[in-house]
Amino acid sequence: MSAPTRSTVLRDAIGLGLAVGLYGAAFGAAADAAGLDVWQAMTLSALMFTGASQFALVGVLGAGGSALAAVGSALLLGTRNTVYGVRLVPLLRPRGVLRRLGTAHWVIDETTALSIAAPDRGLARLAFLAGGASIFLMWNATTAIGALGAAALTGPALAALDAVVPAAFLALLWPRLRAGFPEAGVQLRVAVGGAVVALALTPFVPAGVQVIAAVVAVALAGRPKPRAAAR
């Protein structure tokens, strides 16, 4: 058994950056398919820098949804990062306003996972910084590649892109439905419920609203019941 050291922390951080890069290219392509230009796609990756929220924003816009519905979806997914921040404070202890403002920008799924996995605070900080830097660079570079590449597509290649976008969303959802994910059975019911409500509402509400409505409906239907929890 070998304890994680600086070099293994760095290797994991760089490896994760490379893996995330593929998702960046898919995001760039999805943004183009949704009607965003290359600058808008790149601005999202540089400033929003949280993949699921970025995918949600362009997903709702691509479905013809309003800016409000799109931003609402992005913020709903962005609440994850608030919880991550709370977990990271004792590990990273960002001192001073500037350091806190800078740290906040890189609080995402991957940097949280890397930091929490590190065996001590020094390595946690290294994992956060190295992972954040590697992911930020790759994510922005591949977003540009994906957006520029998708913008150049025509004909059957464009039909391919139309099929790739829902597949990318399914790939983001899939790990939550796998056995082994906490409460995978409930996750599956929530997912099916969200999809059914969204499709049922599509003919009747403005585009994009059905996505938000599906989330609200599923959230209300699934309020925790003390009895259900005891079973």
Add this chain to the structure above:
Amino acid sequence: MSGTGLWAAVLAGSIGCYLLKLAGLSVPAAWVEQPWVARIVDFVPAALLAALVAVQAFTSGQELVVDGRLAGLAVAALALALRAPFIVVLLAAGAAGALAHVVAG
């Protein structure tokens, strides 16, 4: 949507998501560690992503439609079930979608 509307969504969403990150580093942990917050964090992603999959794959504006995207989604689900890597899932879905487009003419 106009370019201005898109930019408004891009910038408002980016600022909002940044403030959510900053809040986690700034507010007392007890404010965030509430059962209802935990539920949002645990289950909203599944509902939202599934709703987006459905809308992306089966709607066009306010109409429900079935087209080449269904072929792509079915192939993607199969690839994911076989634990294929992300890039393989996307390439297979894209190939299926393009093929369905060509066959359907």
